[in-house]
Amino acid sequence: MWLSKSHRVLPGFHVGLGYTVTILTLLLILPLIACLFKVATLTPEQFFAAVWTERARAAYLLSFGASFVAAVINVAIGLLLAWVLVRYEFWGRRFLDSLIDLPFALPTAVAGLVFSSLLVKQGWYGQFLVPLGIKGAYSQLGIIIVLVFVGLPFVVRTVQPVLESLEGDTEEAAAMLGANRWQTMWRVLLPALQPSLMTGFALSFARGLGEYGSVIFISGNMPRKTEIAPVLIVARLEQFAYAEATAIAVVLMAMSLVSLALVNWLERRSRRYAP
């Protein structure tokens, strides 16, 4: 037995583990294996030809790049929002707080449509932005904007509880030791929030990688310019090139796993002070 014979308050470890493994297998591992089987019908040359075209590389780059930029923006905006919601008492705070979750519930296609109609030349935002040369609709910028929208709740919701648990006396202690506001922010508050910011970043980034619905409505889906990897997969499917589509999906998945593992590792490292 690999388990030490300790008595637990709640019995059923083996049942619980079996349950977990079964669910994970059914939901994650089997579909993944199915993908790999499908890809195995391709020869290595065919596989490489499918996943490493110029168009595919541009799509990976855009997917990862836009998700990364959107996640960075989300960390900044989300931190500020969480700060305001936690630290200040004002009329309508609870309403604002529940508004934060809206992107979770809203069909993302709706978000894509709304944002593209706002950002076109005649739209509310576009009428001011387009004359300045800022084209939000049908551009890479548009993709970043909708990814910021769909990823926003993640940062707010991960930072909020940590901010709530930070006692005010930590800041007071910093002030008593002679730190100015800036030093308190950089040396005391942000490092304390760093792990939760990293988590929020990872979630927002992952969400961006998987996002499809909103992006197709705002990006214009021009190959090599505004086509993200999931859109490329769908394009291949529409050509009945199922194996090629799956091959791109597998590459996207592998890249996602590697980048998420990296973020997770960074996150754990930043938590080293709390065993």
Next chain:
Amino acid sequence: MSISICNISKQFGDFVALKDVSLEVPSGSLLALLGPSGSGKTTLLRIIAGLEQADAGHIKVQDEDVSQLSARDREVGFVFQHYALFKHMSVFENIAFGMRVRHLKDAEVRPRVNELLHLVRLEGLGNRYPSELSGGQRQRVALARALAVKPRLLLLDEPFGALDAKVRQELRTWLRNLHEEMHVTTVFVTHDQEEAFEVADRVVVMKQGHIEQAGTPQDVFDHPATPFVMDFLGHVNVFHGRLEAGQMHLPGFAMEYPEYQNPVSRDATAYVRPHEVELDRTPQLETSLPVRVVHVNPAGPVTRVRLVSDAFGAAINVDLSPGRYRELALRPGDQVFATPKRLRVFLPDDYVI
């Protein structure tokens, strides 16, 4: 550095936290602000620190008015009840923080931190994180951190409140010794009268936003200014009765009180400390009170006896020396006679005799 607190008032909404409080803290003293919760002691401490702004009045440190200075410009060390350590920093960096934000060179910071680690007896723990320390150790780190920048004053807000009894006892002694070494003017807040009397060389008793009494521990203990102070300082026996011509009359018995010779009878409250009552097998005076032993607690330096007067109906606590306790060989149920040796009488209009 001496502190002068002049006519400080502070209100939180409708709650009056402090009203017109004035107090002198002599340079180099170790002063305890003692009082129940809600007495305004922590608010006063935070106003001295600059963490709270007074509505009226001002604070002087060594003749300099600091009322308008922000907390970070006051050069005050502050120790919080729950330590408020920076969790993401090592012990070393916590202590170094004050010097780091002043941009001191590493060559200056390092020896100073090591010196402080030695002072708080935490050598070798510099690389630990606060979460890896015990409560007592954390509070010592907090103290070292406050001392690192050589503050003009040291303020401690219920510093030992969150610690268990044994550690608290240790840290009290240690704080007292530390103060002898450093001689920084120190003010600490506590609700524990034992702690105040053991550590401080001046005690200030507060109640509902004002100072009831300030003085040396000896002064305050021997001459409590008000019934509140008397009551707050320990498990005192309280008797309500009438005072008349040198005697305090209580239902069932009387006590001598020669200080009041006025034949006019008036309501009064008498306080008798547990160690100021004598117990005997036979009545010492004709006014001695017959009582029955209910409980005896012989643990500790004094033997605490709880008695009840069947005629009088109330419980009385008496502390006996272990020697006297052995002489009397008291057992629960025994009938004995209690003779108060010293009473303090307060008349209801606060006229103190």
